[in-house]
Amino acid sequence: MTDPALSQPSAPDRTDSGTGSDTGSETGAGPRLVLGQERPLKLDCGAELGPFTVAYRAYGRLNAERSNAILICHALTGDQYVADPHPITGKPGWWQQLVGPGKVIDTDRYFVLCPNVLGSCMGSTGPKETNPETGRPYGLDFPVITIGDMVEAQVRLLDHLGIDSLFCVIGGSMGGMQVLQWAARHPDRVFSAVPIATSWRHSAQNIAFHEVGRQAIMADPDWCGGDYLNQGKTPHRGLAVARMAAHVTYLSEPALHRKFGRRLQNRAALSFGFDADFQVESYLRHQGSTFVERFDANSYLYITRAMDYFDLALEHGGVLANAFTGTPVRYCVVSFTSDWLFPTSESRQVVHALNAVAANVSFVEVASDKGHDAFLLDEPQFHDTLAGFLDGAAEHRGLPHAEATP
Amino acid sequence: MTDPALSQPSAPDRTDSGTGSDTGSETGAGPRLVLGQERPLKLDCGAELGPFTVAYRAYGRLNAERSNAILICHALTGDQYVADPHPITGKPGWWQQLVGPGKVIDTDRYFVLCPNVLGSCMGSTGPKETNPETGRPYGLDFPVITIGDMVEAQVRLLDHLGIDSLFCVIGGSMGGMQVLQWAARHPDRVFSAVPIATSWRHSAQNIAFHEVGRQAIMADPDWCGGDYLNQGKTPHRGLAVARMAAHVTYLSEPALHRKFGRRLQNRAALSFGFDADFQVESYLRHQGSTFVERFDANSYLYITRAMDYFDLALEHGGVLANAFTGTPVRYCVVSFTSDWLFPTSESRQVVHALNAVAANVSFVEVASDKGHDAFLLDEPQFHDTLAGFLDGAAEHRGLPHAEATP
Missing domain, CATH: 1.10.1740.110 (Rna Polymerase Sigma Factor; Chain: A)
Structure with missing residues (x-):
């Protein structure tokens, strides 16, 4: 860690009854947890996966109430290097302008976790990792996974870290799919959710x-x-x-x-x-x-x-609103005017579904000509929206402001 | 020819001083003219190409005044099989619903020509044809050609057929680029022009x-x-x-x-x-x-x-309107609402340039959800537009209606 304010959390004092073991936390790749050794992950395809590894980065400190955790979900080709330089490219973290001390996602206030998704290639279990059954890389022997499977792997990570409830889950594009899946499947573990430039089901195009x-x-x-x-x-x-x-x-x-x-x-x-x-x-x-x-x-x-397979309505009788019935989660849905891959109309459908179940939702369509990539770029209106939403949610959650540092 | 009304033109009584020779007109591929034997084509890249072959299909009959010829320009992956079955796929011609006896482009009234563009692969000279200098296929020894070069090859075809002036030149997508290039470069040889779902320069996207x-x-x-x-x-x-x-x-x-x-x-x-x-x-x-x-x-x-290189303004000091100064050509510009590859905004720029030089132009944006492909599909509003424009232009040109056939 180059920034002293970005530090690993204090070691959680509760672990998930021995199913997790930390490996390689001292390497530049950040912590890699081996999970599911005793209780494999039941995948949507029917297969079981275990043990599996989740590589992640963590920034800031988990508070005593364990109530200030923000989970950041990355996109298709993203990874856990959200706020520090990428070990291969040397480029800044993909949301480094948003995540850090004093920034919109303030690591002086929040404990920020960003895991590499299941199926990816930056340390979490995926097709390039070794198949314990053969001792060789999985390749196509790796099971086809879903957005739901990615989320369940993250659930195990939180279980291991002793985090019952996330203050917020945030992500753009495929990250936003994970946000919606999290909030729909585990509303009791999510206080607020920010799906950005995403959809509730992958379109034909x-x-x-x-x-x-x-x-x-x-x-x-x-x-x-x-x-x-x-x-x-x-x-x-x-x-x-x-x-x-x-x-x-x-x-x-x-x-x-x-x-x-x-x-x-x-x-x-x-x-x-x-x-x-x-x-x-x-x-x-x-x-x-x-x-x-x-x-x-x-x-x-x-x-x-996994993205192609994503269809949140399908899991709920074809009615998207059913995915959110009775949800206590506070939502902030964000889209960008020039995003033709995940157009505003699809975010609006999410908002309509949330309105249909009287959920607490705010919706902002940010004017930008930068296309889908806008969610990764310096878009002041987007950043202001996120800052405002997080501040409001933190107040409702009773999270104190970051202490002034000398 | 399966339809007796679709026949080759009566043999032109004037040829371009021996630079053309007809080969293979009896094959299913239709006529292939060898042109440029004495006078090679000067290409935009600086190279000379000659002899070169133009394969084409012709439908209807050229009238005595030689004033009823319509040139149809095909798109990137199109070819000369505009109104009869494709010899490889067996599918109907790509505009068979538009071109034929009694149809919008009425082969009882008009003489319709559709040449395979230079650089293509259905009989006209392109990289798969034999390089006369080596006796082997050109491959990458074929010179890079432009939309302008395609048009000049068509000019030679018309010269050979003794057609001084086209009643109309029509095409969609890359065909529309050829239409604009024809009208800009040879306004004296074009009575009317219908650029469809196209642009005056290929966009960065x-x-x-x-x-x-x-x-x-x-x-x-x-x-x-x-x-x-x-x-x-x-x-x-x-x-x-x-x-x-x-x-x-x-x-x-x-x-x-x-x-x-x-x-x-x-x-x-x-x-x-x-x-x-x-x-x-x-x-x-x-x-x-x-x-x-x-x-x-x-x-x-x-x-x-060739499409990437197309920029009609560049040839005219960066001002598109200069491409059309003093043009006598009657234009009908057509775009489709859901075409995001060649959006209406680009057609509108063409219309603005034509308006700036007080050209005779009508413009129709057809409501369609079929995207760029709409110009190839059964779109009644588009077909009606084209029929109306052609009828009006034919009247101005003094072309009689097709005789009633018994």
Whole structure:
């Protein structure tokens, strides 16, 4: 930890009866907990997974009442490095402008947890980790997991840390799906919830874009039917194409126009060839080539699949409102005007469902031309909204303001 | 020809001083003219191309005044089979509902020409054709061509057929780019022009989507640096991924939702695997796998590049209106509400530029939820618009109505 104010929580004095063991907390990767040794996770696909590992980062201190915990859920290609530099890329944490001492998600006030989701590749159990049954990487032997499974793995993490109730669960995109799943399934353990730039079910268009990415990966001969790790290969090219295809959907035409337009890359005239003539091409290629250095191709398959499978209404007789009946959770739903991947209309459907059960919900559509990625960027209206909501919720929760530090 | 009313034109009595020779007109592929033998095409890249072949289909009869010719320009993956079955897929012509005797583009009244664009793969010269200098397929030795080059090849075709002036030039998407280029560069040879679902310059977002497709093709080891035809391979997987990625952009979220939603494909429950669980996945895979049977991967690279390079303002000092100064052409600009690839705003910019030079222009934004593909589909408002515009223009041009057939 580079910032002394960001510290691991005091060791929880209660653990989940020996099902958790902490490994590697002294490494740069942060704590990795082995969970589910005695009680495997029952996955939605019917399989059982255990033991499994959850890697996470924690910031701030859990208070004596254990009432100030915020769970941050990351997106498809995100990870637990929400507020400190990424160990592979060296880039700042993906929400470092939001999370830290004195920031909107104030680590002087809150205890912030961010676990790497099940199925991912930054330390939590996923297809690149070793299958204890074979001693080799899971590859496609890893079970297909769901957003619900990700949440249940997080439940085990909280059980282990002795946190009965989250002050808030927050996340954007796939993180927002986890937020909705958390609040719907465990309303007694969630005081407030902030689903951002997300939906209650993955749309046909979004499934289609994900399928393109998966096909790009599976078309790469170096994917080896998913067994590339055992065969000493990596489907870099397919994964890069998948990333490029997805990346376009994270932006907006106005943002691309403003950022790149038709400007040429390091040249005065068109090359009449297939090099990256345009800045936007060069940018996309860069996005593809840097992504493959930090992400596992099979994880990309599994996590996109989990998102595709997400349909919160389906679990509740096809009626979304039923997912929230009697909910005590305070909601703040956020969307962005130029987000065409998770458009405001889908957030509005969540709000309508919450209104239908008389839930406590506020809804803000933030004006932004930055597309879906806006939730990761410096958007003052979004940050102000979040700050206001958290302050209000903290007051209701009786959480004191952070003490003034000398 | 299956329909007796669709016949080749009477042999033109004037040819372009021996630069054209007709080959293979008796084959199912339709006429293929070898042009530019004495006078090669000067391409925008600086290279010269000649001889080159233009394959085309013709429907109806050229009148004695040679004043009733309509040129139809096809889109990226289209071809000359506009009104009769495709020789590879066996499917109806891509505008068969619009083009034919008694239809909106009435082949009893008009002489309709549809050439395969330069760079494509259905008979016109492109990267898969034989390079006369080497006796082997061009591959990447084919010069990078532009929309302007495609138009100039069509100009040579018209010269050969003895058609000085087109009654109308019509096309959607990339076809619309050719329409704009025709009208801007050869206003004296175009009486009326209908650019549909198109733009005056390819946007940054569209360049980005094209770059994804190109990277998918070039990532396929069977692409062999573009030399696959000489090496007996075909980059089927990469081309299929490119097609899938592009195909999503041709539709709209509402259309995908209506057509597929989250419905499962031939199964009652999720498979918890990576097969095509959802109908939309199965549909996309089908789009990819059928496309590779009829399209050449290098052609895909070249034609997407031509679209990316298109910027009609750039050729005119950065001011689009300058492209149309003093134009005598009658324009009908058409866009579709749900087309997010070539949104109405871009058509409106064309209309504004035409208004700025006091051109004769009508503009219709057709309400449709079918996305960019709407221009290929049965959209009554679009068809009515086109019928009304053509009738009015024909009256001004003094073209008689089709004679009543017994």
